[in-house]
Every structure is written in structure tokens, then in C-alpha cells.
Amino acid sequence: MVVISDQELPHSLCGGESSVLQQKASSSLKDSERKIKRMNTMDPEVWGNLPNNVAFEIYKKLPLRDFLTLREVCKEWNQLARERRCVTDPIHKPYFVLAQGKEINASMMLQGILTFHIKSSSWQWTSLLDILVSERFKYELLSVKGLTLQGFDLNLTVVYRVGYRVVDVHSRSDYIIPRQPQRTGMPCALGMTVDTSVEPPTFKIIVGSLDVGTQIYDSVTRSWETRDSSLDLESLNGQPKFRSCLDCGNNLYISSELEKILVYSLDEDKWSELNPPPRPKGFSGSRPLGLWQGHIYAVTSNRSVSSWARRACSDEGGDGMPAPFLWIWKLPVDHSEETLWEEVDKMPLDMQKWLVSLDDLGLLDESMEIHASFCEEHVLIYSWVREKCLAHRLVLHSLATKRWEKVEVQNHSMISLFNINWNVKDLC
Numbered sequence: 251m252v253v254i255s256d257q258e259l260p261h262s263l264c265g266g267e268s269s270v271l272q273q274k275a276s277s278s279l280k281d282s283e284r285k286i287k288r289m290n291t292m293d294p295e296v297w298g299n300l301p302n303n304v305a306f307e308i309y310k311k312l313p314l315r316d317f318l319t320l321r322e323v324c325k326e327w328n329q330l331a332r333e334r335r336c337v338t339d340p341i342h343k344p345y346f347v348l349a350q351g352k353e354i355n356a357s358m359m360l361q362g363i364l365t366f367h368i369k370s371s372s373w374q375w376t377s378l379l380d381i382l383v384s385e386r387f388k389y390e391l392l393s394v395k396g397l398t399l400q401g402f403d404l405n406l407t408v409v410y411r412v413g414y415r416v417v418d419v420h421s422r423s424d425y426i427i428p429r430q431p432q433r434t435g436m437p438c439a440l441g442m443t444v445d446t447s448v449e450p451p452t453f454k455i456i457v458g459s460l461d462v463g464t465q466i467y468d469s470v471t472r473s474w475e476t477r478d479s480s481l482d483l484e485s486l487n488g489q490p491k492f493r494s495c496l497d498c499g500n501n502l503y504i505s506s507e508l509e510k511i512l513v514y515s516l517d518e519d520k521w522s523e524l525n526p527p528p529r530p531k532g533f534s535g536s537r538p539l540g541l542w543q544g545h546i547y548a549v550t551s552n553r554s555v556s557s558w559a560r561r562a563c564s565d566e567g568g569d570g571m572p573a574p575f576l577w578i579w580k581l582p583v584d585h586s587e588e589t590l591w592e593e594v595d596k597m598p599l600d601m602q603k604w605l606v607s608l609d610d611l612g613l614l615d616e617s618m619e620i621h622a623s624f625c626e627e628h629v630l631i632y633s634w635v636r637e638k639c640l641a642h643r644l645v646l647h648s649l650a651t652k653r654w655e656k657v658e659v660q661n662h663s664m665i666s667l668f669n670i671n672w673n674v675k676d677l678c
Contacts, residue, residue, distance in 0.1 A: 306449050341365060341420055344625040347378075347398055348641060349391040350634055360641055361391075363419055364630065364659070373659050378419060392495055393623070395444040396420050397453055414455055414467070416442075421450060427467055431474050434459040439481060439512050439521075441495035441504045456502055456514060458521055464514070479519045481512075494538045494624075498546060505537045505548070526550075527579035527591040540624025542649055544583050548591070549622040549629065551576040575602065576620060576631065578647065594649065597631070601654050605633050605643050618642075630657070 300308075342365070350360045362377040378398075392399040398417045414427040439458035444451050455467040464477040492506045503524070504512040510523040526537055529550050540547040579591040597605070606618060619634045627649040633642045644657035 303449065341396070342368070344628040344630075345396075346623045346625055346630045347393040347396065347419055348621075348623060348632070349393065349398065350621065350636075350639075350641070360634075360639055364644075364657075373657055375659050378417070392440070392442055392492060394442050394453075394495060394497075395446050395451065397442065397444050397451060399440075399442045399455065401440060416453060416455070416469075418450065423450070425469065427455060428472075428474070430457065430465050430467075431476060432462040432465065434462050439504055439506075439514075440492050441502045441512075441514070443497035443502055443516075454516075456516075458512070458514060464519065464521070466516075477519045479514075479521055481521050496539050496541050496546070498541055498544070503539055503546065505539050511537070511539075522587060524585075524587055525589070525591075527577070538622040538624060540626075540629065542624075542627045546581040546585075547594070547624065547629075547649065548579045548581070549576065549631070550579065551620045551622070551631075576622075578629065578649070595647070595652050597645070597647075598654060601645055601656075604656065605631065605645055608635070608642070 341363070345363055345365045347363050348360060349362075362375055364373060364375050366373055396419050398419065400415045400417070401413070413429065416425040416427065418424070438460075439456075441456045442453055443456070444453045453469045457465045457467075458479070458481045459465070460481050462476070462480075464479045466475045466477065467473070468475065492504055495502060495504045497503070500516045502514040502516065504514070506512065509526065511526055513522045513524050514520070515522070527548050527550050538549045540549075576597040578594045578596070580594045581591055582589060605620070608618070617636055619636060620631065621634050622629055622631045624630075629647040629649065630644060631647065632644040634640070635642050644659065646655050646657050647653070
């Protein structure tokens with residue numbers, strides 16, 4: 251064993267001012283001080299160039315008072331704070347925005363969002379008062395990725411002078427769209443595309459007509475653009491109701507009361523038609539559209555479920571059990587106008603029987619419709635009692651697992667009755 255005494259060590263290793271150990275300690279102390287200083291200050295080079303999505307995540311974690319008292323930078327920032335986009339609770343998927351109206355009385359309407367709460371493991375229905383009700387809303391509400399598009403007549407004496415309004419159910423903000431540069435005196439096609447990769451989401455409203463071309467409103471530029479393409483549809487007789495729309499591959503697909511599905515290519519500025527899924531003879535109704543894993547899906551059903559069908563499904567129906575009246579179809583990714591749809595699934599008879607029953611309401615001959623709504627791989631099907639303005643029973647289908655299950659909502663149904671008087675001119 252070799253023992254080295256302190257005397258044998260050089261002065262530089264024995265605690266002198268220039269010792270390596272002291273230099274290392276001093277350097278470490280300075281590094282710590284610099285680190286603490288950096289932690290207590292905000293480097294403008296870093297914080298001033300954060301990506302928008304990162305900045306929004308930081309804003310969300312701020313206390314409400316601190317967020318609203320941040321420096322007033324610009325008009326967009328003030329609008330952001332006023333609309334509380336960063337401080338509202340997120341809506342988790344799956345969720346479904348439902349809006350149905352009573353044709354005779356426009357002030358009676360079902361409007362709201364159905365969400366699944368993980369903590370309580372239950373479905374909850376929330377009315378959306380932001381979606382206004384008026385006799386001037388002549389068009390079905392189109393809901394796309396959480397944005398709801400409303401079209402209303404600006405003048406009851408001019409049938410196709412239309413205004414538009416978009417409501418974001420996530421932030422509760424609404425957008426009043428400026429008037430179109432050119433007015434059409436003919437029926438038109440209406441749809442919307444939504445980009446959720448940015449915050450807040452951006453959207454485009456697409457209006458196709460027979461006489462003035464295709465007009466597109468872009469929420470980014472806040473302006474209208476008129477393109478050359480026009481609809482060339484002999485079947486466009488009167489103003490059809492548009493049930494749903496989606497965008498896939500920069501194409502807009504619109505499902506309506508027309509026989510075929512309308513398709514608009516934003517790249518080519520071209521309108522075309524797509525053959526719908528097959529339906530049994532005599533069946534009519536809506537074809538809600540959905541998108542999942544690059545495939546377009548559609549639901550076909552008998553929109554008007556007669557009292558005969560309900561009796562046939564009842565316990566007293568005996569041998570009169572009808573064939574399923576609801577199917578789910580899939581369209582291949584590479585498709586053309588003549589591409590055939592592939593049947594994915596059909597509603598089981600026991601689920602069909604439960605869905606259309608009105609026994610618990612004490613009703614026998616009330617008119618009933620079947621509607622559906624998509625949220626990615628989830629499909630919500632519900633029975634709509636128009637005269638009662640009531641979404642009565644609901645069924646959830648998973649495209650991934652092909653499971654069907656009943657949806658239990660508080661009070662077993664969803665109903666929203668409003669009688670709101672307001673002036674459309676206030677929105678223009």
C-alpha cells in the first residue's frame with residue numbers, strides 16, 4: 251500500500267486558490283446560477299417562435315384570470331380571449347351533434363350534442379342554445395367535425411337569397427358569413443369542408459348553382475371566391491334538403507334527397523354524381539355519410555317507419571317480422587361514379603324491434619323517422635318522433651368491432667323545445 255501525504259501533493263492540489271477542485275466547484279456554481287437565471291426568465295428567441303399548437307397547449311394551462319389579462323396584442327387575440335377557445339373543456343370523441351326540426355312549427359326543434367363521459371361511464375345530452383331556431387331556416391343543419399352550418403332566407407320574398415352562419419360546438423363561437431357576391435335565382439347545392447389540423451378549425455362553405463357558378467367562402471381569407479363550374483343536373487327540381495356532407499381526398503360529398511350523391515372536386519373545380527348504395531324497392535330516405543380509415547360509409551334506411559312496421563315488430567306481430575330496414579355500406583378508396591358499394595352490416599332484428607317501439611310512450615300511429623350520425627368509426631342511429639319533437643331511442647354501432655348496443659340517456663330520451671323570437675337581420 252502506498253500512502254501519499256499532503257506534503258507530497260503539489261500546491262495546486264492542496265486547496266490553493268487556483269486548485270482544479272475549486273475551479274470545478276466555481277464553474278459548477280456558475281452553471282447552476284445561469285440555469286436558475288434561465289429558469290426565471292423567458293428567452294424571447296424560444297418563446298417568441300413557439301409553434302401555434304404548442305402555444306395553445308400552454309395557454310390552456312393558465313388560470314382563467316391570468317389568461318384573460320395577458321397583453322392585448324391584436325384583434326385576433328382579443329377575440330380568442332372573448333370566445334374562451336383555450337379555456338373551454340374539450341369535447342372527447344365520440345360525440346354527435348343532432349339537430350332536427352318540426353316542419354309545421356319551426357320554433358320546436360331538437361338541437362344539442364350527445365357525449366360520452368368516461369368518469370361516469372354514461373351518455374349525456376346537452377342542448378345547444380347557440381344553434382338558433384327560426385322559420386327562416388329553410389335548410390337542414392349540416393354538422394361537420396363539430397362545426398354546424400345553417401342556411402337561412404334573408405328575404406322571404408326572394409326564395410334563394412340565402413345567408414349562412416357557422417357555429418363551433420367546441421368553443422361555442424359563431425361565425426356570421428358575409429353575403430355571397432352573386433345571388434342565384436335557382437336551387438343550389440350546399441356543403442362544407444373543415445380542417446381540424448389547426449386551432450381554431452378553418453372551414454370552407456361551398457355553394458354550387460345552375461346559373462352563377464360555384465361560390466366558395468374561405469374562413470382563412472374571410473372572403474368569397476366564384477369559380478366557373480356549374481351544376482348540370484336535370485334532377486335538381488326544387489330545393490332539395492341536404493342531409494350530410496364530408497370531404498375526402500379534397501373532394502366534397504353531399505348527400506341529399508336527390509337520387510345520387512353530389513361530388514365536387516376542389517382541385518378540378520368540377521361537379522359530378524356518385525351512385526348511392528342499393529336500397530330495396532319502395533324504400534326512401536336519408537343517406538348519412540361518414541369517413542373512417544379513408545373509406546366512405548353510408549347508412550340507408552326506411553326514413554318513414556309506418557305503424558304497420560311497428561306492429562309487425564311487436565310481440566303480437568307473429569310471423570309478420572319484416573326484413574331489416576337499416577344497412578351500413580362502405581365505398582372503396584379508389585372509386586368512380588359506377589363503383590358498387592359493399593354491404594358492411596345490417597341492424598339485427600331484435601335491435602330493430604326495440605328501436606321502433608313506441609309502447610312506452612303510449613303512442614300507436616305517430617309518424618317516426620330513422621336518422622343516423624357518424625363520428626369516425628362510431629355510428630349513432632336514433633328514432634325521431636317528429637310530432638313530439640323527440641329523439642326517442644338510440645343505438646350505437648361500431649364499424650371496428652361490428653357491435654350494436656343500446657344507448658341509455660338520462661330520462662331515456664332527448665327533447666329540446668324552444669320558442670325563440672329573433673331577427674335574422676341582426677346576423678347580416
